[in-house]
Amino acid sequence: MKALRRFRQLLRRSVTTRALVSSLVLLGVSALFLIASFLATQRKSSQEQLELRALALADFIAKQAQFPLLVGDRSELSRIADGALSNRDVAYLEISGADSVLIQAGREDRKAAFGQRPAGPAGTAGSDFRIVSPDLLEVRRLVRPPTRGRLLDWETGASSEAPLGLVRMGFSMREQQAALRSTLLWGSVAIGLGVCVILSVQYLQLVHLLHPLKTLMRFTDTVGSGDLSQRARVDREDEIGHLAAAFNRMVTRLGETTVSKDYVDNIIQSMGESLIVVDASMVICTVNRATLALLRCEAGDLLGQPVSVVAGDSTGGAVQSGVERVYRARNGQEMPVLFSSGVLHGPSGEVQGYVWLAQDMTERKRVDEERNRAREAAEQASRAKSTFLANMSHELRTPLNAVIGYSQMLMEDCGPEAEAMRQDLEKIERAGQMLLGLINDVLDISKIEAGKMDVDLQPFEVSPVVRDVVNAVQPLARQRANRIRVRCPEEDPVAYADVAKFRQSLLNLVNNACKFTESGTISVDLSRTTQAGRDWLVVKVADTGIGISPDQLARLFQPFSQVDGSATRKYGGSGLGLAISRKFHQMMGGDITVESTPGRGSVFTAWVPAAPPAEKAGGEARKREDAWRESS
Amino acid sequence: MARILVIEDNELNRDMLARRLARRGFEVLLAIDGRIGLDKAAQAAPDLILMDMSLPELDGWEATRRLKAGPATRHIPVIALTAHAFAADRAKALEAGCDEFETKPVDFARLLEKIGGLLPESDS
Numbered sequence: 001m002k003a004l005r006r007f008r009q010l011l012r013r014s015v016t017t018r019a020l021v022s023s024l025v026l027l028g029v030s031a032l033f034l035i036a037s038f039l040a041t042q043r044k045s046s047q048e049q050l051e052l053r054a055l056a057l058a059d060f061i062a063k064q065a066q067f068p069l070l071v072g073d074r075s076e077l078s079r080i081a082d083g084a085l086s087n088r089d090v091a092y093l094e095i096s097g098a099d100s101v102l103i104q105a106g107r108e109d110r111k112a113a114f115g116q117r118p119a120g121p122a123g124t125a126g127s128d129f130r131i132v133s134p135d136l137l138e139v140r141r142l143v144r145p146p147t148r149g150r151l152l153d154w155e156t157g158a159s160s161e162a163p164l165g166l167v168r169m170g171f172s173m174r175e176q177q178a179a180l181r182s183t184l185l186w187g188s189v190a191i192g193l194g195v196c197v198i199l200s201v202q203y204l205q206l207v208h209l210l211h212p213l214k215t216l217m218r219f220t221d222t223v224g225s226g227d228l229s230q231r232a233r234v235d236r237e238d239e240i241g242h243l244a245a246a247f248n249r250m251v252t253r254l255g256e257t258t259v260s261k262d263y264v265d266n267i268i269q270s271m272g273e274s275l276i277v278v279d280a281s282m283v284i285c286t287v288n289r290a291t292l293a294l295l296r297c298e299a300g301d302l303l304g305q306p307v308s309v310v311a312g313d314s315t316g317g318a319v320q321s322g323v324e325r326v327y328r329a330r331n332g333q334e335m336p337v338l339f340s341s342g343v344l345h346g347p348s349g350e351v352q353g354y355v356w357l358a359q360d361m362t363e364r365k366r367v368d369e370e371r372n373r374a375r376e377a378a379e380q381a382s383r384a385k386s387t388f389l390a391n392m393s394h395e396l397r398t399p400l401n402a403v404i405g406y407s408q409m410l411m412e413d414c415g416p417e418a419e420a421m422r423q424d425l426e427k428i429e430r431a432g433q434m435l436l437g438l439i440n441d442v443l444d445i446s447k448i449e450a451g452k453m454d455v456d457l458q459p460f461e462v463s464p465v466v467r468d469v470v471n472a473v474q475p476l477a478r479q480r481a482n483r484i485r486v487r488c489p490e491e492d493p494v495a496y497a498d499v500a501k502f503r504q505s506l507l508n509l510v511n512n513a514c515k516f517t518e519s520g521t522i523s524v525d526l527s528r529t530t531q532a533g534r535d536w537l538v539v540k541v542a543d544t545g546i547g548i549s550p551d552q553l554a555r556l557f558q559p560f561s562q563v564d565g566s567a568t569r570k571y572g573g574s575g576l577g578l579a580i581s582r583k584f585h586q587m588m589g590g591d592i593t594v595e596s597t598p599g600r601g602s603v604f605t606a607w608v609p610a611a612p613p614a615e616k617a618g619g620e621a622r623k624r625e626d627a628w629r630e631s632s
Numbered sequence: 633m634a635r636i637l638v639i640e641d642n643e644l645n646r647d648m649l650a651r652r653l654a655r656r657g658f659e660v661l662l663a664i665d666g667r668i669g670l671d672k673a674a675q676a677a678p679d680l681i682l683m684d685m686s687l688p689e690l691d692g693w694e695a696t697r698r699l700k701a702g703p704a705t706r707h708i709p710v711i712a713l714t715a716h717a718f719a720a721d722r723a724k725a726l727e728a729g730c731d732e733f734e735t736k737p738v739d740f741a742r743l744l745e746k747i748g749g750l751l752p753e754s755d756s
């Protein structure tokens with residue numbers, strides 16, 4: 001049973017074995033048939049031959065025995081018998097007379113056959129065959145008297161009709177059977193050899209046929225294991241060659257699509273964002289490396305799982321873009337992610353699944369938090385600074401208040417007799433005023449830098465302010481032998497700005513002009529103009545003083561920038577005035593520009609809005625215009 | 633002659649202000665904190681009050697608020713004096729009910745002008 005099963009398995013596994021076995025069976029069956037029919041024919045014909053020979057011999061013996069039987073010559077009869085027995089296949093011979101057996105002879109080695117001789121009655125039939133045993137043939141022949149009495153016709157005329165006797169002869173068929181056997185043997189050998197030859201030829205043919213198939217099979221295995229660079233050898237023109245060629249085409253095609261699949265795969269895997277593809281029933285079917293890194297797990301933990309293991313608040317098929325969600329890592333940790341999703345449609349538009357994209361926000365959140373903390377700290381520091389400045393300002397002003405106040409009081413007390421003392425007191429007072437100015441400036445600049453300086457924009461008439469400022473500077477101008485000239489359009493110009501800041505910056509400009517000019521003219525020109533879609537009040541403060549060199553101009557509006565130290569010593573000042581003035585003007589919507597020729601003088605131009613900004617649309621238009629100006 | 637109540641905690645400033653005002657012919661009353669200032673204002677009924685804003689006990693803003701709430705003192709003009717130069721301080725002072733605002737160090741001439749502006753015509 002086991003062997004049979006093994007054989008069946010072998011048949012199933014190998015085409016060669018199957019083909020060879022079926023050929024063997026076919027050939028064997030036909031060979032058997034051939035041998036059988038050949039043997040049958042052979043046997044029949046050799047028996048016929050034997051029969052013919054046996055008959056002929058029996059006839060001959062019967063003829064020879066005619067006369068001796070007639071005359072009763074026994075010795076002649078036994079001679080005849082000996083002669084007959086000299087034939088190799090004659091087993092025995094019996095010649096009987098009319099009523100008794102006269103001669104009985106058998107070959108020594110055929111005694112057995114002779115012994116088998118059936119004792120039949122001397123039949124009346126002329127001749128007949130009897131197969132006594134498989135290897136024995138018996139022939140009987142009646143011996144009749146010679147016809148028409150050619151011999152002793154006259155003596156036996158009466159009884160010429162009656163047979164003279166009977167010849168019985170046994171023929172051995174062993175020879176024939178041996179011959180048949182050897183024929184069978186050699187025939188089988190020949191046929192066996194033939195079958196062997198045929199089978200081996202067939203085997204070789206099969207091997208030859210199957211070899212390219214085996215190669216193709218090995219090749220298929222390499223292709224199957226992912227190596228698409230191999231090609232099958234096509235060196236035949238038969239069906240197998242076609243097969244190999246077709247196979248190559250398939251591999252090439254496969255290569256094309258597989259390469260693009262690799263390409264897409266590569267992209268997906270190298271993405272920094274987490275990508276999860278789920279099918280229509282929200283089961284995860286694809287994840288990329290970033291997902292595994294984000295969720296700290298293996299692909300096996302996710303694939304085939306419902307997507308709710310990743311995000312509990314599964315939103316089903318909703319398409320979202322750039323929303324914040326929470327992914328759950330394998331260890332339960334929650335990950336803030338920036339989430340987007342899309343729907344995967346099949347060829348006929350049905351929903352096949354969804355693509356989820358997520359970006360890890362943990363780090364960004366952390367950075368944000370840090371930044372918030374830093375900003376809070378900075379804000380707190382800035383608040384502390386502001387408080388400190390306010391307090392400092394208070395603490396400095398209070399004693400200054402006393403210094404200035406007492407000096408002023410004492411000056412009032414001084415009579416004409418104490419002129420020297422009055423002058424000293426004046427110096428103390430001026431020093432106090434300067435210190436006060438410095439404190440104010442430092443306070444202003446730090447407020448500007450902290451973004452704490454607000455402007456109170458109101459429309460106001462400019463002329464009184466200008467007059468005020470000029471009056472305030474007049475003493476300095478006189479001291480330096482300068483003339484101040486104010487030119488104003490007929491109708492009183494109006495500005496839309498912060499009066500106090502306008503006053504302070506104009507004071508600084510005119511003050512500077514007086515400081516850096518000697519025996520010259522300072523002119524303050526007011527005019528109106530329209531530029532960039534807005535009405536402006538333009539205040540020009542020009543002097544004929546020392547001027548400013550081009551590289552000094554570049555740093556002019558930076559805090560603490562004084563053109564040179566000696567000038568500072570000579571004229572006093574902190575170098576903050578212009579920086580503050582310009583900032584004020586910018587906060588009010590305008591600006592200060594400057595032109596200067598060293599040695600000839602300087603012109604500072606302050607641009608002050610003459611009216612509140614127009615409606616929103618107008619503002620937008622202006623912004624656009626500005627942008628255009630900047631870009632051109 | 634007009635009577636001016638100076639409420640100021642800083643001794644130097646108080647002394648200086650008092651002497652300069654006295655020299656101009658004003659009758660000067662002094663208080664060293666908000667509470668005393670309120671009492672004096674109620675008792676003496678001054679024609680004008682110079683109020684420092686940062687005071688112990690009761691600060692200038694609160695004192696002004698109470699002055700302006702009291703029927704007897706409501707009409708007395710108050711000039712706020714503050715070392716804080718911020719615009720917000722000015723707004724805060726005016727909000728509390730001050731009639732004028734002056735930063736320290738005091739420009740005495742300007743202060744006199746403001747005082748003159750706030751005193752009834754007959755008194756000056």
Ligand SMILES: Nc1ncnc2c1ncn2[C@@H]1O[C@H](COP(=O)(O)OP(=O)(O)OP(=O)(O)O)[C@@H](O)[C@H]1O
Nearest residue numbers: 512513516547562563573574575576577578579602
């Ligand atoms: N009209 C001018 N002519 C020549 N140089 C000038 C003129 N205006 C300003 N400068 C130069 O620019 C510098 C900066 O001026 P700024 O007004 O900022 O400071 P300051 O006048 O020196 O001090 P502050 O104004 O703070 O008391 C001056 O020191 C001076 O060297």
Ligand SMILES: [Mg+2]
Nearest residue numbers: 508512573577
């Ligand atoms: Mg200056």
